[in-house]
Amino acid sequence: MNGTVEQAVQTAFADEWGRIVATLIRRTGNWDLAEECAQEAFAQALVSWRRDGVPARPGAWLTTVAANRALDRIRRGARGAQLLEQLAHDPLAGTGHDGEREMIEDDRLRLMFTCCHPALALEARVALTLRTLTGLTTAEIARAFLVSEQTMAKRLTRARAKIAAAAIPYRVPPPELLVERTGGVLAVLYLLFNEGYLASSGEQPIRAALCAEAIRLARLLCELLPADSEASALLALMLLQHSRRDARVDSAGELVTLEHQDRGRWHRDEIAQASALLGAAGPLAGGPARAGHYRLQAEIALCHVQPRTDWVRVRDLYGLMLEASDSPVVALNHAVAVAMAGDLDAGIALVGELVQRDQLASYHLVHATHADLLRRRGELAAALPAYQRALELAPSPAERSLLRRRISELSGGPC
């Protein structure tokens, strides 16, 4: 019995936390109060649900309890009377109202845009999104980003204080700002995802949670902004990358490159979902109405999970991406695709140019890629120093270990 109650509270937490906090922020204008009262409502649920059973609509129960807590606190506070008057004038202060339900749906969107407001520091946007929308604790977020809990708490407090003092609006941006600001939200979600996915350091369970939360938030954003094709493309991209999580690392904890992964361990259901999302987005547009960045990335990721990678298509997709950005990383990937699509010499020539660029000189992947392509052309003597340079620059233990293996293969024995 207790097990099911705990499970019910846990499920409600995952489903309802962000909704409750978002609604309380709208109704009280106080972020700290909203989080504290939401927390108390979940603590109360553990007790009450055990005694009275799980309510039919856990979300509504939790929202009411949290809102009552907030009212109590405000009543007791110094400025209570004044604030209460404001709340009483809020025509939607009641629950169950149709308008209120719509407002509640929008609340999470408001909260997302406010957490990801560009006037906040990027690291604060990420932390605030995790804390208020997913309910990860300050300690958990601190562990995920390798800072002390105290530092993370300070970061969150400072961000909330700025939102209040500088009047960062709690709203879905008006049409003229919507595209740009949505781009900002997507960037935060993708950063969150990559923080978990790339796992350059930190503890595994927390990292996996970051990926899952990023996907959940992207799904929510797609629900709330169904017309935004970049939002659904980002969701597809994350699903495709996440679908390979069990095959990316071998039993010894070593990174496994795509071509050597055990495809039986990929999550086919997630690949199918991503494929459907991209299919629904219609054909890729070129020219001035060209596809967005996440769409192109997702299309490329989709090529990579096919039984045989269509390298010509990958090359063309990177070509489209290069038209829109002069990112050296995109240029590097394009060069690889050129080589893989059949023109090894042209690919090596392109990477050779990139190695000379200042921006990329200290980027380990340029040297590793250069080495890989040289090896494919059979130039082992030239590949070796490039691998060694990559090894000097590689930031993560898993990547360093992969490079050491390559070097030892080339040198014909363990080094």
Added chain:
Amino acid sequence: MKYLQLICIDPQAAGTPEAAQAMAEHVEPWVRDKDARGVRILGKPLDDPANARTVRVRDGRTLISDGPFADTKEFIAGLDILDCESLDEAIEVAAEHPVSWFHAIELRPFAGELEIPAHLDDERLRQLLIPCIDGIPESDEVEQQLRLDIDAYRELVDARGVRVMGGPLAAASTATTVRVRDGKTLLSDGPFVETKEFMAGIDILSCESFDEALELAGAHPLARFHRVEVRRFVDL
């Protein structure tokens, strides 16, 4: 919400013919437009920062040094006080100012209510006092006493009839810096230049002489623990 809009000049970006032309062409229309919209309460350029004075009082002695409170290559060349719905509106207003296209604009919210005089005569905007905190917080008791002293100080200056308006600013960490580059509005969290000293507020004075403003700066409670910068406003 009332915001202080600081015109922040990066000397390295100044002096290009392109920048000079944009300022000459677009500042006046910006002022007219924002006044008409009712989002600009007042504003004026400041004299060369080399003519700024910074006042401290230590052991009962008033020490006056040349230059602004923070020794940085970027400097504040003017200010406006904005009245906007939210930070988004203030950002939009700042991004239309040509200074943000070549240099930077810092937006700082005022702390609490800011009293706006019924009649604002441009002629009366003569000197700017910037009480600064130099980064070392005092004990809570001192801080509390300081707040009371500052209230008393404002009453004193009001009684002399030389204070136009002003008030305390929200913490430096609530600042947003706006730059427009390649048609894109770029925001950064925090003041335009990170120094350990930061502005705690502003007071706009209408003293007959700069010396009177220096005297009032010396009488400011923050001068005893921190410092107070004094600048002259100039006509556009």
